[in-house]
Amino acid sequence: MQRAPVVLKQAVKYPLAKRLNENKKLVHLYRAASPERVQIVSPELCDDALIRLESSLKGYVGCDIIDINPGACLWSTKVHEHLKPRRHILVEPLHSAYQQFLRPLVDKRGSRYTLADTESLLDRWNLGDYVEKGLLPEQAHLAEPESRSQSGNTSLLILANLSQIRRTYSDRVTAHKIIDSQFKALEFVRALETRSGFHSKGPVRMLMWMSDQDKINFLPRTTSSRRRLSVYNELFCDVEEIVGDVLGPQATRREAYIDLQSSLLTAERMMENNIVVPMSRMDELPLKLRSGGLDAVIQSTRYNDGAIHGERTWHKELHDLREGFANGTYSQFVGGPPGFDAKKRQSGDMSITPEFKKFQLLVRTEKDQRNKKAVVDQILIEDAHLRAKQLAIVSDKYPDDVSRQKAVQELDELNDRYKKLLAQQTNVRINSVHFFADDRVAWSGDSSLLSWDHRNAEPIIAQADEFYTSKTLALLDFRPKASSANLLTAAQQKYLDDILLSFFVTPGFSVAAALDAMAPGAAEAIIPKAKSLRDPRRGGRMDLDQLRVRVLTPEMLQEIAVAWDGWLFKPR
Numbered sequence: 107m108q109r110a111p112v113v114l115k116q117a118v119k120y121p122l123a124k125r126l127n128e129n130k131k132l133v134h135l136y137r138a139a140s141p142e143r144v145q146i147v148s149p150e151l152c153d154d155a156l157i158r159l160e161s162s163l164k165g166y167v168g169c170d171i172i173d174i175n176p177g178a179c180l181w182s183t184k185v186h187e188h189l190k191p192r193r194h195i196l197v198e199p200l201h202s203a204y205q206q207f208l209r210p211l212v213d214k215r216g217s218r219y220t221l222a223d224t225e226s227l228l229d230r231w232n233l234g235d236y237v238e239k240g241l242l243p244e245q246a247h248l249a250e251p252e253s254r255s256q257s258g259n260t261s262l263l264i265l266a267n268l269s270q271i272r273r274t275y276s277d278r279v280t281a282h283k284i285i286d287s288q289f290k291a292l293e294f295v296r297a298l299e300t301r302s303g304f305h306s307k308g309p310v311r312m313l314m315w316m317s318d319q320d321k322i323n324f325l326p327r328t329t330s331s332r333r334r335l336s337v338y339n340e341l342f343c344d345v346e347e348i349v350g351d352v353l354g355p356q357a358t359r360r361e362a363y364i365d366l367q368s369s370l371l372t373a374e375r376m377m378e379n380n381i382v383v384p385m386s387r388m389d390e391l392p393l394k395l396r397s398g399g400l401d402a403v404i405q406s407t408r409y410n411d412g413a414i415h416g417e418r419t420w421h422k423e424l425h426d427l428r429e430g431f432a433n434g435t436y437s438q439f440v441g442g443p444p445g446f447d448a449k450k451r452q453s454g455d456m457s458i459t460p461e462f463k464k465f466q467l468l469v470r471t472e473k474d475q476r477n478k479k480a481v482v483d484q485i486l487i488e489d490a491h492l493r494a495k496q497l498a499i500v501s502d503k504y505p506d507d508v509s510r511q512k513a514v515q516e517l518d519e520l521n522d523r524y525k526k527l528l529a530q531q532t533n534v535r536i537n538s539v540h541f542f543a544d545d546r547v548a549w550s551g552d553s554s555l556l557s558w559d560h561r562n563a564e565p566i567i568a569q570a571d572e573f574y575t576s577k578t579l580a581l582l583d584f585r586p587k588a589s590s591a592n593l594l595t596a597a598q599q600k601y602l603d604d605i606l607l608s609f610f611v612t613p614g615f616s617v618a619a620a621l622d623a624m625a626p627g628a629a630e631a632i633i634p635k636a637k638s639l640r641d642p643r644r645g646g647r648m649d650l651d652q653l654r655v656r657v658l659t660p661e662m663l664q665e666i667a668v669a670w671d672g673w674l675f676k677p678r
Contacts (some may be wrong), residue, residue, distance in 0.1 A: 120670035122147035123574040126180045136263060143200075144269040144579055145178045146315065148528055148572035151186035151333075154387065155349050158566055159313075161379065162585075165260045166311075166597070169190055170242050172666065174230060175199070175267040178574075179207045181315070185265060191218060195241050199224045231293065233262070233304045248307040258586050259308030266290070267315040269579050280356070287316040288323055291584070292335055298342040299599060309586030318351045321580040327353070327558045328360050329544040330658045332613065334606035336557065340660045342587060345557055349581035350565040352389050360545040365391060367549070368559045381395040381563045392564045427461060436461040441548055480533065485531070485539045492652070493547070495520055497642040521649060540614060544657045551645055555659060594667060607665075612655035621653050625677045628670075635669035638662045 126145060130415070139521065146152060156163070169193045176182040177197075186194055196212070196219055211219045220241060227235050237246045238588060245262060268287035294312060297303035297408060304310045323335045339345045369391050392423035428438040436445030440457050443588055458466075495517045504510035528536060570576040573625055594602060609620045621628040638644040638661055639653060646662070647653040658666075672677055 119571055120148050120150070122178060122223070123571075124181060125206075142270065142575065143175060143267060144315075144317070144577050145179060145267075145574045146181045146572065146579070147178070147574045148568075149180065149184065151349065151566070151568055151572045152181050153475045154384075154566050156184060156188050158348055158383075158563065160585070161391055162583075163189065166263050169260060170245060170262045171195065171265060172233075172236065172242075173197060173261070173265040175264070177204055177207070177212060177267060179204070179286055181267070182265065183211065184312075185218075186429045188672070189263070191263075192244065193210055194221065195222050197222045197224060197227070197230050197237060209226045223657060230244075231297075233306050233310075245307055245420045250301075250307070257588065258310070259305070259310050262304070262307070264304055264310055264312035264314075266312060269315050269317050269577075273553065283540050286312070287320050288335060291316070291324060291582075292338060293582065295338045295342050311586065312350075312370050312584040314436065314582050314584065315579045315628065316579045316582065318578045321347060321350060321582060324582060325558050326556060328358050328541070329548045329556070330541050330613075332359055332556070332656050337610075337660060337663065339584075340555075340557060344560070344585045344587060345587070346561055346583045347558075347565040347580060348583050349568050349579070350589050351578040352582070360549075361542055361632060364545060364549050369395060369564070370562055371559070375561075376563045379562060383566060384565055387566045388564060389567055398644070421469055424465070424472060424485050427465045427468065430461065431465065433461055438463075438626075439637055474546070478538070481531070481535065481537050482542065485524070486542055488527060488541045489539070490523055490546070492517070492520050492649075493550070493642060493647075496648045500642055500648075515646075531540050539613070540654065546655055547645065555657060557647070594664060595671070598664075598667045598671045601670045602663060605663065605666055605670065609655045610656070613654065616651050617653050617655060617658060617662075617666075628673075631673050631675065632666055632669045635672065636662060636665035 110199075122145075141316070161302065169189060169191055171185070171191045173182050174194050174195060174197045176198055177200075182196065196208060198208060198221070201208060201221065201224070208221055211217060213222045222236075222239075222241060224230065226239065228249065229235050231538060236242045242262075246260065246338070255550050260412055268290055291314060294303065295464045297305050298309055301308075306313075307564070310390070320333050323333055325345055326332045353359065354579065373392065373395060383392075427436065437444050437459055439462075440459055484616055491518050494516070495513065498504070498511065499513050499517065499539070504513050528539065531539070554560065562620070565580075568578055572577050573579055605624070608624050609615075612623070615623070618633065620630040621632055633639055638659070639650060642648065644661065645659045
C-alpha cells in the first residue's frame, strides 16, 4: 500500500518572541553588545522541519543528545518530544539569562534533561569531556573506531545554534566569547578525518542553526561561491539545507536553465520520498513548477530572453515603468499628457519627468545586458564545443588513427578560435564567461559537483518573524558519509589543507597558475601525476588554462595532495 504524501504545516506567528523581549537579562545582554544569538520562536516551523527530517531521524529514537546553545529551548523540546532521547545535555553558556526556559525542563520529575556546567567543560565540542564528567556514561562503553570507513554513531545526535551576529568587539565587551559558525562547523567536519571531537566513537550527525548568510559557505549554489569549507563537506559530509530563506534579487545565481533542471530533479526525489512542502513555504522556482508547471516557469520574467542569468531588482522596476507609461500612470514630460508623447515639446520650458529619466536609464541597461548576453552566449557555445570534442577524443570515439588525428586537429582549431574570441573581450566580460562556463561544467557531469544539487527536497522557507530577533536562520543537516571519500595519510591531509587554503584565495585562477603560486615549478611537477586534471570524463580539461580552481573535484584535489607529498623538491 502506497504511503500518503507527507504534508508540512503552515506557519503562523507565535508569542515566544514577546517572552524573550520581556526577559530583562537578555535585553541587557543585547544592549551591552553581547553576541546576539537568534532564537527560533515558531513551533510550526519546528514541526515542519521535523516532518521534513522524519524518515532520516528514525534511527535516532532513544539516542543521546548534546544540545549546544539551546537558549529559549523551543527547538530543543520539539526534538526531544520527537526522539524521546536517553539523555539530553543542555549546554548553555548564558544559562542565567535563559533560566526561565531551562529550569522547567531540568527540574521536571523524571526529566531526561541535564544542564551541563559549561565552566567545567574544557571543550564543548569534544565527546570525551562529556564522558569524563559522567554526563554520557553509555557513550563511554562504545568501542573506539577501528577505521575511517566505520558506520556512523547513531546513539548520539548534536544540536547547535551558532547564529551569533558577526561583529568586531573591543576587549571591554568580550566577556561572552563569540563562536563563529563557519569555524566550528569546519572543526566539526575536519574532526571526521581524524575521528576526534564528537566523532571519537564513530561519525556523528549534527543539526546546526546558523545565520542564513553563512550557509552559502557550506552549501554554495554556484561555483563562484565554492570555497574550501564546501570542499571539506564534499569529502566528509552530505550537507542539506532543511530550513532557509529565499535568495534575494542581488544574490549570485547560475544560468536559469541549470536551476530549472536542478529543481526538476529535486521535485522527482520529493515525489519518490512522498514529501510535499506547502506552497507558503516554497521558493519562487519550485512554487512556479508546482502551481503552473513548466510553461509558467519559462514564461516568467526570470526565464525570458530579457533577463540575463537571473532576475534582478531593476527588471521589475523597468516592467512597472513600461506599464505605467502604457496605461497613463506616468507622463513623459512635466505638465504633458499621460504616457509617451510622440510629439516634440511645445515649449522649451517643458522637461522630462523623473520617471522617464529612470525609464531611459533602465532601457539602456537592458540593451547593454542583451548585447552582453549575446556575446557571452556565443563564447559559451564555443566552450561547449571544445568540451564535447575533448570528451570524444579521450572516450575513444574515433575508430582509427586517421580519424583521431583529424579530431585532434579540429580541437586545435576550436581552441585557437575560442582563445581569439576571448582575447577580444574586456576583463569583466571574460570573468562572466568563466563564471557561467564553470557552472555549466559543474552541472554537466554524471553527478553535479555542487552538493546543493543533490538535495532530497527543497528547503522549507522561513519568515523573519519566526525568529527573535527577526533575522532569518538556516538549518543545515551535516550527515557523515557512510564511507569516507578521503583516504589520505596524515601528511597528505596536511598538504591538502595547505593546498585548499592557498588555492581558494584566488578560486578563479587556473590550476596551473594556482600551483605555481604555491611554489615555483609546482605545476610542471604535480600536473603529470594528477591524471584526472586532464581527463574530461572526470571533470578535467585537456587545456589546463581552462580548468579553474573552483571546479576542481575532491578527487582532483586529493590527487594533487598525493603528488605534492611525492614531490622531492617541494618547499618545506
